[in-house]
Amino acid sequence: DAGITQSPRHKVTETGTPVTLRCHQTENHRYMYWYRQDPGHGLRLIHYSYGVKDTDKGEVSDGYSVSRSKTEDFLLTLESATSSQTSVYFCAISETGGSSNQPQHFGDGTRLSIL
């Protein structure tokens, strides 16, 4: 299995508070992704990174920001959490971009509840 660690695995917080989720990889893969998973929607891409300090928006980026200061770490921040951001968040990595023959490998997820 790909070496991907997400932290925390579970978090409960209140509306309006900032939240940061961390994804750490040991595979030295260039690409890293953040998805959210909600019932009836499958996984939807929030942001991705194609290198250190290189990031771009995905399908559902509003309300989220990301940072990548090292190859191995990709942080997702909710500046002011809202109840609509209650979800399960997955990090994924790949050697090359999503259209290539390198499919993404996933972490075990972070369950975030915003009350």
Next chain:
Amino acid sequence: AQSVTQPDIHITVSEGASLELRCNYSYGATPYLFWYVQSPGQGLQLLLKYFSGDTLVQGIKGFEAEFKRSQSSFNLRKPSVHWSDAAEYFCAVGLNNNDMRFGAGTRLTVKP
């Protein structure tokens, strides 16, 4: 609109029976196609992928999928289901950028 559709939200099959999970996509060009499986509390695991060539692809755990261009489909099959196959299955499309679009998933229940 561009989309990935998995028409069946939930399927129940008996152990030992055959399985087919449906996936349709509506992107213009032939995309890169994937099937993933997710066990409860875990991330997604790649079962198989299709990029080009032979339209019948083999994957792990005895799964296979067939790409049918005329039907814009990429259905997942298994001849004999095991109880350990109970999970949620996602079809995904890799677009011509750094994006991957997922279907909503099909939950598989296996009856003893």
